[in-house]
Amino acid sequence: MDKAAWEAIIPSMGVMALARNLxxxxxxxxxxxxxxxxxxxxxxxxxxxxxxxFPFRWWAAYKHASFLR
Structure with missing residues (x-):
């Protein structure tokens, strides 16, 4: 997906989906x-x-994020 598509659906995404897609x-x-x-x-x-x-989900999201803003 491109930038516009992500920015359109991000407001409706749940927390788990946000963490998994960083x-x-x-x-x-x-x-x-x-x-x-x-x-x-x-x-x-x-x-x-x-x-x-679970805490390991937060750790995995942090570990796999390519950039840390």
């Missing part, structure tokens, strides 16, 4: 504004607690 977002070149919104969701403690994601 590398794809960077490879597509999503804007810094969109990346900041993703970061805000992934660092919101209420969102993280509601996601029920």
């Amino acid at each position: 590398r794809n977002f960077d490879e597509a070149g999503v804007s810094d504004e969109v990346a900041a919104r993703i970061c805000a969701r992934l660092t919101d403690s209420a969102v993280v607690n509601a996601s029920c994601m």
Whole structure:
């Protein structure tokens, strides 16, 4: 998918999908504004607690992200 396609669907994506696609977002070149919104969701403690994601999922997302904004 290209930048426009990712930026169109990112607002409707769940937390797990966002975490699993961080590398794809960077490879597509999503804007810094969109990346900041993703970061805000992934660092919101209420969102993280509601996601029920295991800690290794967060570690894997961090490990496989190609760029760390």
